[in-house]
Amino acid sequence: MKKILIVDDEQDIVESLKFVLETCDYTCYCAYNGEDGLKLAREIMPDLIILDVMMPRINGYKISRLLKFDAKYKNIPILMITARSQEEDKLIGEETGADEYITKPFDLDEVVKTVQKYLNTEEK
Secondary structure, eight states, rough: EEEEEEOOOOSHHHHHHHHHHHHTTTEEEEEEEHHHHHHHHOOOOOOOHHHEEOSSOHHHHHHHHHHSSSSTTTTEEEEESOOOOOOOHHHHHTTTTTTTTESSSSHHHHHHHHHHHSSSSSSO
């Protein structure tokens, strides 16, 4: 079973993502701030990370950068979620290694489709 790490400081977002992804047979791990998210990512080696940008302690950009520049974690797809949809934010997201950029409010079905795009393909 594929493991997904969800990192967002908004509990309702985490809960709704967890609920919909678990119905698709993914195992979800949750963190509510950047620090815990980074620690958990290193502990569980998830197959994919859904990461909010604006969070206390360490923001999503920094986490993405730390993981993507570490050979051990660089192949984990990161879906960056943000309420900021400006182009410059997307560019920062891409520079920090995020694989996808999803803006809030998002459609849960779209998120699931994006997750499946990364996890249902066999070796890239």
